């Protein structure tokens with residue numbers, strides 16, 4: 716595929732995703748019912764407890780939506796960088812957490828965004844976001860997300876993946892996200908599936924970046 720074709724496809728897909736997400740968030744407040752649906756509540760609580768109360772100096776949340784998990788992360792992270800492609804979601808997230816802690820908001824597509832010069836994180840969270848990117852016409856940019864995200868982790872830092880699945884085929888697909896990071900040298904430290912008795916479960920994987928190299 717030529718570089719020009721790839722960048723045209725990516726621009727088209729970014730516009731399509733942003734439009735779709737804005738329509739979802741314009742329909743209502745909390746369109747995914749994170750604050751009411753028992754599965755979503757169990758998933759968000761399990762994501763928080765998978766972090767085991769650790770403190771983080773600097774966290775990156777990709778696909779922060781309306782900031783509902785960001786709010787939980789504020790209990791553990793001194794500073795959060797939160798990225799989302801939807802300006803509608805971000806605006807609501809900003810309003811929700813206004814004056815509540817240090818969060819730097821970025822409206823961006825994670826396939827293009829880069830942290831400001833040399834910035835690295837000791838926690839990165841990717842919650843229910845990677846499957847939006849795994850589409851045939853933009854697969855190259857999707858595959859690049861894994862090494863790019865891995866390169867933003869400090870030595871020994873933590874990466875949490877949490878993606879919903881319905882059935883074994885989707886579970887295998889979500890495990891593929893975790894395997895890509897493992898093939899880049901990250902080690903799996905925790906994995907669990909949240910099942911609240913409904914059709915969807917959530918695979919939560921916590922990985923650790925390679926420790927600092929001793930001199």
Ligand SMILES: C[S@@+](CC[C@H](N)C(=O)[O-])C[C@H]1O[C@@H](n2cnc3c(N)ncnc32)[C@H](O)[C@@H]1O
Pocket residue numbers: 732736747749777778779780781784798799800801804823824825826841842843844847848877
């Ligand atoms: C289903 S919500 C997940 C929200 C939250 N991370 C969670 O785990 O509950 C997915 C979010 O990812 C965002 N998103 C989708 N594609 C994205 C992209 N390419 N770059 C950044 N954010 C994206 C959407 O706008 C949406 O807010």
